[in-house]
Amino acid sequence: MRLAGFYLCVVVVVLLPMVFPNNYFVTVVGISAGLHAILAVGLNLLMGYAGQISLGHAAFFGMGAYSSAILTTRFAWPGVWAMLAGLMVTAVLAWVLARPILRLRGHYLAMATLGFGVIIHVIMVQATSWTGGPDGLTGIPPLNLLGWVVDSDTRWYIVIAATMLLAIWLSLNLIDSRIGRALRAVHGSEFAAQMLGINTSRAKTQVFIVSALFAAFAGSLFAHQQGFVSPDSFSLTISVELVTMVVLGGMASTFGAAGGAITLTLLHAGLVVFQDYEMLIHGVLLMAVMIFMPQGLFVGLSQAIRKIGHGLRSGNRP
Amino acid sequence: MALAGVSFQVSPHSIYAVIGPNGAGKTTLFNALCGFYQPSAGSVRFEGHELLGLPPYRIAAHGLARTFQNLQLFFNMTVLENVMAGCYLRARTGLIATALRLPKVRREERQLRAWAREALELCELGERAAQSAGALPYGLMKRVEIARALATQPRLLLLDEPAAGLNDTESMDLRDLIGRIRATGVTVLLVEHHMPLVMSVSDRLLVLDYGSVLAEGAPAEIQADPRVVSAYLGGAVQYAV
Numbered sequence: 001m002r003l004a005g006f007y008l009c010v011v012v013v014v015l016l017p018m019v020f021p022n023n024y025f026v027t028v029v030g031i032s033a034g035l036h037a038i039l040a041v042g043l044n045l046l047m048g049y050a051g052q053i054s055l056g057h058a059a060f061f062g063m064g065a066y067s068s069a070i071l072t073t074r075f076a077w078p079g080v081w082a083m084l085a086g087l088m089v090t091a092v093l094a095w096v097l098a099r100p101i102l103r104l105r106g107h108y109l110a111m112a113t114l115g116f117g118v119i120i121h122v123i124m125v126q127a128t129s130w131t132g133g134p135d136g137l138t139g140i141p142p143l144n145l146l147g148w149v150v151d152s153d154t155r156w157y158i159v160i161a162a163t164m165l166l167a168i169w170l171s172l173n174l175i176d177s178r179i180g181r182a183l184r185a186v187h188g189s190e191f192a193a194q195m196l197g198i199n200t201s202r203a204k205t206q207v208f209i210v211s212a213l214f215a216a217f218a219g220s221l222f223a224h225q226q227g228f229v230s231p232d233s234f235s236l237t238i239s240v241e242l243v244t245m246v247v248l249g250g251m252a253s254t255f256g257a258a259g260g261a262i263t264l265t266l267l268h269a270g271l272v273v274f275q276d277y278e279m280l281i282h283g284v285l286l287m288a289v290m291i292f293m294p295q296g297l298f299v300g301l302s303q304a305i306r307k308i309g310h311g312l313r314s315g316n317r318p
Numbered sequence: 319m320a321l322a323g324v325s326f327q328v329s330p331h332s333i334y335a336v337i338g339p340n341g342a343g344k345t346t347l348f349n350a351l352c353g354f355y356q357p358s359a360g361s362v363r364f365e366g367h368e369l370l371g372l373p374p375y376r377i378a379a380h381g382l383a384r385t386f387q388n389l390q391l392f393f394n395m396t397v398l399e400n401v402m403a404g405c406y407l408r409a410r411t412g413l414i415a416t417a418l419r420l421p422k423v424r425r426e427e428r429q430l431r432a433w434a435r436e437a438l439e440l441c442e443l444g445e446r447a448a449q450s451a452g453a454l455p456y457g458l459m460k461r462v463e464i465a466r467a468l469a470t471q472p473r474l475l476l477l478d479e480p481a482a483g484l485n486d487t488e489s490m491d492l493r494d495l496i497g498r499i500r501a502t503g504v505t506v507l508l509v510e511h512h513m514p515l516v517m518s519v520s521d522r523l524l525v526l527d528y529g530s531v532l533a534e535g536a537p538a539e540i541q542a543d544p545r546v547v548s549a550y551l552g553g554a555v556q557y558a559v
Contacts (some may be wrong), residue, residue, distance in 0.1 A: 170417045177416035177423060178430065181395070181403040188392025192463075194374035195352060195384050196470055197407035206413055252394060 003226040004170060005255055006165075013161045017154065027153040033217050033226060034160035036261035040245040042214025044257035047246055049175055050207045051187030052102060053110045054115020056117025057242050060235030062124060063090045064219025069137040069229045070130060072167050079143040081208040083220040087213055092262045094212035098205040124231040136230025143224040156225050162256070163221065167214060171254040174210075183207050184252075248289060259298040319402075320346045328474070328507055329521075333500055335508040335516045338526035340547070345387055347526070348478050348556035351507075352384055353377045364474065365525050379407055383472035385463040387479045387509075395445060397462050401434040408433065409553045410470030421428040434469055439500060441465040457488045465493065474505045474508070480513040494520050517541065527548075 020026045043057050067086025071077040079087070101112045113205020124131050131137065142151040143159070150159050174180045185193035186200050193200050225231050241264070267285065271278040293300030321343045328334040336344050349355040351362055351432060353374040353551055362369040369377050384405075392400050409430055411423050438444050441461045451462055462481055467475055476494070481489045494526045496519050500506055516523065517537045525532040525546050531545045540546055 037551050075324055098327065173419040173423075174413070174417045177419075177427065178406060178409050178411055179413050182406055184394050184399070185392050185403045185406075188394050189390035191374075192390035192466075193403075194354075194393065195382075196379050196466070197375050197378035198403075199373075199375045206551065210413070211418075247456045 002176065003169075003172065006169060009168060009255075009258075013165060016162060017157055020044070026268065027267070029266060031153065031156050031160050032269075033262040033265035034157075034164040035222055035225075036242075036245060036265050037141070037164045037258040038160075038221075039215050039242050040217040040249070040257040040261035041164075041167045041171050041254055042211045042218075042248045043242050044251070045174065045214070046207050046211035047173060047243070048250075048252035048257065048258065049180065049187060050183040050204060052204060052208070053106075053243070054113040054208075054211070054221055055236070055239050055243065056113035056115070056120070057116040057215055058234040058238035059120035060090055060094065060215035060234070061219040061222070061238070062120060063093070063231075064122065064216030064232075065223040066131060066137075066219075066232065067216070068220040068223040069140050072141055072224075073137055073139055079141065079220075079224055082146065084216070086217050086220050090212050090216035091209050093208045097246050098208040100199070102201065102204040102208060105212050111305045113223070114236065116238070117236055121231055121235055124234065133233060136228055136232075138228040140223050140227050140229070142227075145223070160221060160225070163217070168254055168258055175254065179203075179206075183253070187252075188313065244286065248286065248297055248301030253299050256296050256298040257281065260296065321350065323530050324526065324533070326500065326524050330473075330504060330505050331500065331503060332521040333496060333506045333508060333519055335371035335520035335523045336526060337510065337516055337523060338532070339515075342526040343358040344352060344526055345478055345528075345530040348384065348476055350510060351377075351476065378470060381471075381473035382476065383467035383470045383474070384410060384476035385460070385478055385480060387461055387482065389463065391451045391459055391463055391466075393450075395451055396439070396446040396447070397449050397451050397454070398431070398434055400462055401437050401465050401469045403429050404437070405430045405433050407470055408535050425543060434465075437465040440468065440494060440502070457484050460484070461492075461495070464499075468499065468504070472504060475499060476507045476509075478509050479511065480508070481510055481515050484512075542545050 002247060008280070016026050018028070039057065043054060046054055064083070064086045067080045067089055068079065071082035071085055076258050097116065097120055101116070104112050120212050125134055142149050144150075145159075147192050150156055175184070179192065182193065182198045182203050185196065185198055186203050191201050193203075222233070245260040246257045247260070248264060249258065250256030267282060271281055274281055324347065326341070326362070338344055346355065349533065350357050352371070353369070353372050353376070357370065360370060364380055364382065367380055369380060369382075377448070391402060395403065409421075409426050411426055416423050431451060435444070435447070441464055443458065443461055443465055446458060454462065464477070464480065466492050481492055484492060493515050496506055499552070508516070508520065521538055522534070522536055523540045525540060527549050531548050532549055533540055549552055
């Protein structure tokens with residue numbers, strides 16, 4: 001029963017392209033939603049569970065993307081090797097960064113991660129000879145997975161949906177375990193966590209690296225799927241949007257984070273028809289959710305459903 | 319200087335209480351013992367190991383556990399999860415094994431749950447296991463902290479004002495609980511203001527005043543000590559034991 005929600009996710013993800021074949025919202029928007037869900041699930045480990053904010057997560061997303069882009073276009077590396085290299089570079093950087101940065105708390109941590117995100121963005125724009133500058137890099141070859149070339153929307157849907165489900169599964173496992181409880185303990189009370197024998201700075205470093213790796217992995221997929229990368233996809237706006245997804249869906253809930261990411265992505269795509277009013281409607285909806293469901297859309301909804309279910313059961317009694 | 323020349327010994331399996339007026343340095347003493355404060359001089363020896371200078375998580379690994387005067391419960395978890403978090407040091411599986419949910423992780427989870435249940439039963443919290451820690455009444459929250467500390471399987475348990483905010487019935491329940499904890503072989507070091515509790519439960523007492531030791535001895539000796547009576551117990555007030 002622990003994974004009941006997860007199995008439901010699997011069923012929905014598998015059925016969607018069968019019920020709506022070649023539907024724009026499934027295979028095009030769905031890919032983007034899936035990538036965002038991977039990012040949000042990873043960020044939620046850091047933010048929702050361990051209680052450490054990151055306003056620079058787009059930087060890790062970008063590092064994965066640019067590693068894949070640079071290594072495949074300039075050095076003709078196979079996509080999978082480039083992806084692994086990107087993950088390693090990201091892990092090392094996250095590890096180096098974690099010690100000084102995670103000693104900060106609250107607003108100061110937000111500022112420091114924001115600064116980190118801006119630095120990486122500036123490097124993407126300025127290091128023209130490597131990154132192609134503001135124009136970015138084009139001509140990234142499709143991903144080749146042991147001879148299976150991911151070159152159509154349907155195939156990308158399969159790859160990204162599978163990765164998203166994997167991310168959700170890993171997150172659910174992690175949180176409901178000794179390590180996950182240690183992370184949540186750090187969020188609950190660092191003093192108490194330390195007195196239980198938890199090395200809190202090590203725990204924070206670990207989750208920071210894991211969270212960065214989720215983002216870098218999504219970045220590599222993104223680069224191959226788009227075929228090109230540019231700094232715009234990894235700006236501060238994207239970092240803030242990722243935080244919004246986690247908060248909108250519901251902090252400290254894996255499904256909440258994934259749901260928030262998918263909702264926000266669909267919302268963007270759906271509101272395009274309103275053109276100039278898109279941002280207005282978007283903002284009003286976000287405000288409404290935060291006012292009426294401060295615990296987040298998915299956490300709030302699941303609580304409401306449970307309450308209604310409870311009410312029905314007790315209503316049947318005399 | 320917050321504490322000066324404070325020296326005392328706690329014998330194994332005993333209940334040792336530290337009392338003193340507010341601001342006497344009792345919690346400071348606890349924080350120094352646990353590694354939250356680094357004293358400029360001195361020594362803390364536990365079972366032959368020097369603890370001074372170690373970070374709190376290493377001190378915990380030596381078999382020390384504590385509760386906090388101002389609650390430090392994990393409000394983002396259920397009661398059972400709080401206590402399972404207390405079992406952290408009794409298990410080994412790391413990040414990758416848990417993320418992949420390897421079979422050994424499943425076995426370990428079952429074991430941790432059983433240990434946590436044991437600690438909850440000892441603290442008479444069995445029925446509250448599935449509740450959110452933040453939804454409990456104050457008195458029970460304090461007991462969850464004790465259960466969580468016990469889940470670390472400590473040999474020395476530090477209780478910082480466990481009776482603060484409890485009514486008389488709850489305080490007497492707490493006295494029974496401390497007795498049960500001692501019976502499991504755990505040494506208890508207690509900071510407390512509730513005199514009937516302290517006098518009835520402790521084997522020995524240390525009286526602090528302005529950061530130094532005013533008196534040390536068995537409850538009867540302390541109650542008879544004129545310095546303690548005038549400095550802390552407040553003149554002619556007598557406490558029934």
